[in-house]
Amino acid sequence: MHSRRFLPLFSLLAVLSLVAALIPLTQTPLAAQSQLPTAEQRNTALQVGQRSPGLAPALGPWARSARGHFQSIEPGASSLSFRAILGDRGSSQPIQYQILVDGAVALTTTTPPARGFAQAVAVENTVRVSPGIHEVCLRVAGQQTAGRQSVGRQSAGRTVDCEQAVTTPPDRGEPSVEANARGVVVSPSGVVVPVVGGTTNNWRVTTPCGNTVTLRNGSFIERARIVIDAGHGGSESGAVSGRLQEKNLNLVIADLVIDKFEDLGISAQITRTGDYRLPIGTRAGIAEALAPDAFISIHHNGGAVRRASSPGTEIFYSEVRPESQRLAAILYETMHAAADQFDAAWVDTVNRGASVRLNENGDDLFGIHRFTPQIDSIITEFAYLSNPSEAALLGRADVQEAQAQSIVDGVLQWWFTNDSGTSLGRRFTDPSSSGTGGFDSCTDPSLTAGTVGRFGLSNLAEQAAR
């Protein structure tokens, strides 16, 4: 039995919680729609069992309901480990919640009690799943009260968050590449450099322009499942339309793709982090140093003038890698479909689709493929930046988001299925080259001074398009 002297305290808390629940009702009713967690809330570091200040005020009919969201979902071989935050503005009682995988209940359990009203509780747990891509949802099944449990009443459940999640992708890397991979260092200024020798904090690295130097500080990255290459950089702008330059757009898309893989718990590394020259040979060196399953170079096309009824998306794959062809065929489907949901005065050429482009010797023309013959590499050309109508789309954040998602979706499909894609692939010889991507008159960025990498580039393409 609780001592009688606690009763006034409980009464006070009950009144306070009622007041707290009513206050939001006097605010803008429209705000009731915005209960999804922000990215910031998701990223809030919170120890298990700790209180969180991160819950948005509850509004409207849910004012006294439990709610929550996932903080992270980490892949295992046949399991998913999640962290979530749950809370109830009107109670400190334990909250029953369920994890649904592809619509089926995979886990029903209960949080520990919160330390006070409107305090959130962080939980973590693991559910077993089949290998592959899943939709994982968090459902708040009801509030547990002493002596009378609403547990198990699924009809009272409310789905509060859903995320795409994947198990650990099957390893498609070549053992010979992995055996020689020495990792990369992100230098103090943010430049990614492949390690060629030395020891920790005394690394021998290759600079972007191909010089070998010693680096004493930086963040070492041993491996990445995916390497994303942001095409061009520095004096090599790539295609241009108005103020929108391909080198900047490539970086924006590459950055978005990296974030999406990292959200899935899949390691991914970008080759270029800022506006500096990066010859193809060094890009290949970065990929080989990380031994990824796939090496994807992001580009946006230039030159076509032929009017087309749908996007002229082009994907190039490696002549010597069958899995590179399969990856290209799948990405052609996902990326073309992503572009085609928007309206533009599209242009294309006969090379639209997934294809191999050869030089006069019958080898891969592009160094991205030729320098990494043991890695499944592709080059993506989502749409034509040189076409003003398409450039207007490419500068938009929603189109950038759709493109990045289509790349991630395609890679997941490549990993988890045996789909071959419907773009049959075409071999053609075209030795004409832009003459860029080499080491001639290359100027290295500083590896130590300033912040070369990621200095406010997040919306650069969009800003440039205005």
Ligand SMILES: [Zn+2]
């Ligand atoms: Zn390009």
